[in-house]
Amino acid sequence: MSIQNLNTFDPFADAIKSSEDDVQDGLVHVRIQQRNGRKTLTTVQGLSSEYDLKKIVRACKKEFACNGTVVEHPEYGEVLQLQGDQRENICQWLTKSGLVKPEQLKVHGF
Amino acid sequence: MDEDMIFDPSLKKKKKKKTGFDMDAALAGEQGESTSVEAPAETGDVDLPEDDNLDLDNFGKKKKKKKKPFFNLEELENALPETPPAEEPEPQEDEVIDDLDLDIDFSKTKKKKKKKNVDEIVPDDDGRGEDQENVEDVHGDWIGSDRDYTYDELLERVFDIMREKNPSMVSGKKQKFVMRPPQVVRIGTKKTSFANFTEICKTLHRQPKHLLDFLLAELGTSGSVDGNSQLIIKGRFQQKQIENVLRRYIKEYVTCHTCRSPDTILQKDTRLFFLQCETCGSRCSVASIKSGFQAVTGKRAAIRAKTA
Ligand SMILES: [Zn+2]
DSSP states (O other): OOOGGGSOOOTTHHHHHHHHHOTTTTOEEEEEEEOSTTOEEEEEEOOOTTSOHHHHHHHHHHHHTOOEEEEEETTTEEEEEEESOOHHHHHHHHHHTTSSOGGGEEEOOO | OHHHHHHOHHHHHHHHHHHHHHHHHHSOHHHHHHHHHHHHHHHHHHSOSSOHHHHHHHHHHHHHHIIIIIIHHHHHHHHTTTOOOSSSOOGGGGTTTTOEEOOSOHHHHHHHHHHHHHHHHSOHHHHHHHHHHHHHHHHHHHTTOOOOOOHHHHHHHHHHHHHHHOTTHHHHSOOOOEEOOOOEEEETTTEEEETTHHHHHHHHTOOHHHHHHHHHHHHTOOEEEOTTSOEEEESOOOHHHHHHHHHHHIIIIISOTTTOOSOEEEEEETTEEEEEETTTOOEEEEOOOOOOOOOOOSOHHHHHHHHO
16 A cells, blocks of 8 residues: 555646547647658548548548548547648648648658 | 659759859858868768769768758858858858758748848947947936836847847857758668768767657658668658758757757656756757557558468
8 A cells, every 4th residue: 555645746647648548639640651662651640530531531532633541540540541742732721621720730751 | 753853863963063063152162172072081981882873962962952051041140240251151160061050940040141141231339239229228218217117128128138148149049050961871772771870869969769769750660770870761761851850850859949059958757858958947848759640551461461
C-alpha cells in the first residue's frame, strides 16, 4: 500500500494521458510516404469522425484526379489515403470546404 | 520529377556554372577560394566516393543554395554592424563559409534583409541617435507629470533598452544560427545516406536518437545510423528535402520559441520534452514526436507472411 500523501504529484499526468488517449490532439496530420520508385502516398489522419470520410474521399478523388481510400486504424480511427503527393491539394480543399481550420492542419514530410 | 531534373547531367552542369558565377559575384575573393577548395574536399571525404555524379550534384546544389538565398542575405545581416558595404562579408564568416544558415524561413529573412538594407543606407548612428532621443523624449514627458506610462511608451522603452544592451540585436533582433548543410547522397535506388548526421546532431546539441526519431517520423520511413555514423534512410530523398525537415526540427526543438536563441537545452521531464532557453530562461514544452498513422506501402504478402 502506498501512502497517498507521499506520492509525488505529477501535474502533467492528465496531459500525458489525454494526449495519448486522444490521438486526434485536435490536429489533422497530413503526411507523405514514399512507395516503391517515385510513387508517393498522402495520408490524412485526425479528421473528425463526425464527417463521412467516404464522401470526402470520393470528392477528393474526383477533384485531384487520384485514387484514394479510407483506412480504419485501431488507434488513429479513420484515415484518408490518397495516391501521390496531394498535401497541397488536400490542405486547400479541407480549408476551402470549411471542414478543417487552417491552424488545425499539420503538414509533415519533406 | 524534381529528382529527374536534377539528375539530368546537362542541368547539373548549368547549375554548377551558375554557382561559380554567383560565388565570384557574391563573395570576396578569399572566400570564393576557401569554399571551392574546402567544399569538394569535404564532400569527397564524407560522401560515398563511388558515385562521382552524385557527389558533383550534391556539391553543386549545395553551392547554389548557399550562395544564392542564404549567403548573401546572411552575410549582409552579419556584416551589418561593422562593415557597411553589403557585398563584402566579414572575415570571420570565411571560416564558416561552407556552412548553411538553417534559419527558419526565407520569407522572414528576406523581409528582414530589406529592413536592414534601409538601416544600412541610413548610417547606423542615425538609428541609434533617434532611439536615444526617443528615450529622452519619453523621459522628458514623464518628468514633472504624474501621468501613467502608456502602453506604447512602455513598449518603446523596453525595446530601446533591449537595443541599447544588445547592439548586435539592433539590426535584426534575430539570432544567427549557422550550421553545415546536410550531406545527402543516394545509395542505390532505394536508400539515402545522410552522411554528416552525427555531426549535425553535435552542432545542434541534440541526441542523435531524438533527431533520428523526428526525421523518420516526418519522412514517414525507416532508417538507422550505420558504423560510419551516417544515417541510412529508406527511400529517395534529396538534400533540399532533408534540409526542410531539419529546418523544421530546429524551429521546434532547437531554437527558443520566445527569443529564437539556439542556445537551448532539451530536457525530458515526465515523458514530455521541454526546451529550456539559456539566453532568456524561458521554458516551454515541445511537441512530442509521433510518427502517427503509417500506411502499408511494402509488399502485403511479405507482411502477412511475417505476422502469420
Ligand atoms: Zn529564449
